Structures are given as C-alpha cells and as structure tokens.
Amino acid sequence: MVFMFWLIAIITLGSALAMVLNKNIFRSALFMVVTFIGVAAMYVLLQADFLAAVQILVYAGAIAIFIVFGIMLTVRGNMKQTNLFSKNAALAGLVSLVLVVINAIMVLTSDWPVSEAAPPVETVGQIAELMLTKFIVPFEVVAVLLLVALLGAIIIAKEVKKTS
Amino acid sequence: MIGLNHFLVFSGTLFCIGLFGALAKRSAIAILMGLEVMLTAVNINLVAISRYVTPEYLVGQVFAVFVIAVAAAEVAVGLALIVAIYRNRISVNVEDFDWLKW
Numbered sequence: 001m002v003f004m005f006w007l008i009a010i011i012t013l014g015s016a017l018a019m020v021l022n023k024n025i026f027r028s029a030l031f032m033v034v035t036f037i038g039v040a041a042m043y044v045l046l047q048a049d050f051l052a053a054v055q056i057l058v059y060a061g062a063i064a065i066f067i068v069f070g071i072m073l074t075v076r077g078n079m080k081q082t083n084l085f086s087k088n089a090a091l092a093g094l095v096s097l098v099l100v101v102i103n104a105i106m107v108l109t110s111d112w113p114v115s116e117a118a119p120p121v122e123t124v125g126q127i128a129e130l131m132l133t134k135f136i137v138p139f140e141v142v143a144v145l146l147l148v149a150l151l152g153a154i155i156i157a158k159e160v161k162k163t164s
Numbered sequence: 165m166i167g168l169n170h171f172l173v174f175s176g177t178l179f180c181i182g183l184f185g186a187l188a189k190r191s192a193i194a195i196l197m198g199l200e201v202m203l204t205a206v207n208i209n210l211v212a213i214s215r216y217v218t219p220e221y222l223v224g225q226v227f228a229v230f231v232i233a234v235a236a237a238e239v240a241v242g243l244a245l246i247v248a249i250y251r252n253r254i255s256v257n258v259e260d261f262d263w264l265k266w
Binding site: 066135 | 230
C-alpha cells in the first residue's frame with residue numbers, strides 16, 4: 001500500500017507536470033491520459049472500484065478522444081511549438097506554487113475526524129441505492145444537463161445559418 | 165502508513181498543476197486539459213474524505229459521479245465553442261480572442 005501509493009503519486013504528478021510543460025500539444029494530450037489512468041489507480045487504492053472503472057471509461061476514454069479530435073480539427077501543419085506559454089506564465093506559476101504550499105499546510109495542521117470503520121466491500125449497490133433514493137433529483141438534473149450539453153454542442157459546432 | 169493527509173496533499177498538488185496549466189497556456193485546448201485535471205483532483209479529494217471520514221456511507225463517491233458527468237458535458241460544449249471560434253478566426257490562441265474588449 002505504501003509503496004504503491006508513492007509509485008502512483010509520482011507517476012501521476014510527473015505526467016501532469018509533463019502535460020503542462022510539453023511544447024507539443026498532442027504529447028500533452030497523451031500525458032493527460034496517463035494522469036487520468038494514475039488517478040483511476042488512486043481510486044483503487046481508496047477502495048472505490050466502481051469510480052475507477054468510470055474514470056477509465058469517461059476520462060481516459062471519452063474525454064481523451066474528445067481532446068484529440070479538437071486538436072486534430074484545429075491544429076494545421078506540424079505539431080511542434082503548438083502549446084506555448086502565455087505572457088503571464090511566471091505569475092501563474094507563482095500563484096500555483098503558493099497555493100500548493102498553503103494547501104499542504106492547511107491539510108497537515110487540520111484535525112480530521114478519521115473513522116476506523118471498515119469500508120463496504122461492494123460499492124456499486126450502495127451507490128445505486130443512494131442515487132435512486134436520496135439523490136434522485138440531482139440524478140435527473142444531471143441527465144437533463146447531459147442532454148442539453150449534447151444538443152448545445154451540436155448546435156454550436158454546426159454553423160448557424162442566417163435566416164432571411 | 166498512508167492516511168487521509170497523503171491523499172489530500174496529493175490531490176491539492178494535482179489541482180495546482182492543473183491550475184497552472186489553465187492559467188499559463190496560450191492554446192484554448194490546453195486550457196481545457198488543465199480544467200479537466202483540476203476536476204479530477206477535486207474528485208480524489210471527495211473520494212478520500214468519503215473513504216476515511218465516513219467509510220460506511222458512500223456519499224462522496226456519488227458526488228464524484230456527478231462531477232464526472234458535469235466534466236463530460238463541459239468538455240463537449242467547450243470543444244464545440246473552440247471549433248466554432250476556430251472557424252471564424254483560424255486560431256485557438258486565447259490572446260486572439262478579444263471580441264468582448266473595446
């Protein structure tokens with residue numbers, strides 16, 4: 001558990017950093033997939049097996065394909081120097097670094113009410129039960145949101161014709 | 165022994181790397197990628213707190229499923245917007261998107 005945690009953490013954070021620092025946007029997308037798979041492994045360590053499967057399906061599958069489609073539709077010619085930093089990169093780096101330090105200090109000085117109870121062996125049944133009883137309204141709202149996002153994406157990406 | 169603190173610091177660091185990507189990049193698609201990494205880092209936080217603070221009650225994992233659904237909707241609409249803007253401006257550089265300035 002200890003060794004696996006450090007291995008997965010180093011792989012995930014390293015590939016996230018490589019994603020940000022790479023100058024080739026296609027390689028950035030591939031490093032993003034490695035980051036998402038590392039996060040799925042983190043879910044397995046946290047005994048959330050259903051979420052690990054969903055993470056691989058949705059993030060490493062669907063969203064990665066989306067991003068690669070977006071890159072292929074918008075970048076012409078060769079891929080070198082397609083993912084450069086903007087003018088305010090130094091300021092952004094400073095803000096992020098300060099936020100890392102503040103977050104670490106806040107987490108390590110807080111007193112978390114950690115419970116010693118064992119997590120349930122099987123999670124899918126309990127998630128389904130919660131979703132279809134207590135969280136039924138958010139569940140339906142998310143379903144409508146996905147439908148609206150699908151229709152909106154089609155309408156935006158398809159050029160709107162001027163009506164006479 | 166790996167505890168709650170390790171997971172929270174890990175997810176905070178991942179969030180800040182995504183934030184750096186979203187703030188410091190010039191390509192709109194790279195900004196979307198940074199946003200996705202930020203949303204994933206939030207999910208780790210939710211699942212870790214659900215696992216260590218209320219292990220017998222999986223509300224954090226249900227929240228994480230909702231966040232994943234919203235992230236999928238967001239990336240679909242975002243990429244559609246980028247493709248529509250690219251058609252007009254032949255660019256995905258956010259420094260060229262200045263229609264709302266005067």
